[in-house]
Structures are given as C-alpha cells and as structure tokens.
Amino acid sequence: MENNEKQEYYMEWWKIGSPANVWSASNFHTADIQTFVGKFLALKKYTIVYLRREKDLRVMKDARNTLQ
Numbered sequence: 001m002e003n004n005e006k007q008e009y010y011m012e013w014w015k016i017g018s019p020a021n022v023w024s025a026s027n028f029h030t031a032d033i034q035t036f037v038g039k040f041l042a043l044k045k046y047t048i049v050y051l052r053r054e055k056d057l058r059v060m061k062d063a064r065n066t067l068q
Contacts, residue, residue: 012050
C-alpha cells in the first residue's frame with residue numbers, strides 16, 4: 001500500500017461530558033490515519049471509542065467496554 005492511498009475507516013467516538021452510552025459513528029476515508037486521529041483528538045472534545053479499517057476489518061482501537 002502506498003502512503004497516499006486512501007483507506008476507508010469506521011469510527012465511533014464519544015463527546016466528553018455526554019452520557020457514556022451516547023456515541024456517534026461514521027465511515028470516512030483518509031490516506032494518513034495517524035494525522036487524522038491526531039487532529040481529531042486535538043479538538044479536546046472527543047474520545048475515540050472504536051476504530052476499524054474496513055478493507056481488512058482490522059480493529060485499531062476498541063475501548064467500548066471501558067465507558068460503560
């Protein structure tokens with residue numbers, strides 16, 4: 001895979017201060033997941049709860065049980 005190849009990801013996130021059972025979810029495409037995650041977390045409003053690459057279903061983060 002080339003560094004500039006966009007991959008599809010599925011992500012669930014939690015807005016800091018909201019009830020633990022209220023998550024948001026979305027699919028998105030990016031060529032640089034580390035930069036995307038860094039910018040997302042830099043907002044200091046959200047925590048990534050679950051992150052999966054769709055091509056091979058690789059789970060990159062799963063913290064769903066820690067919020068319940």
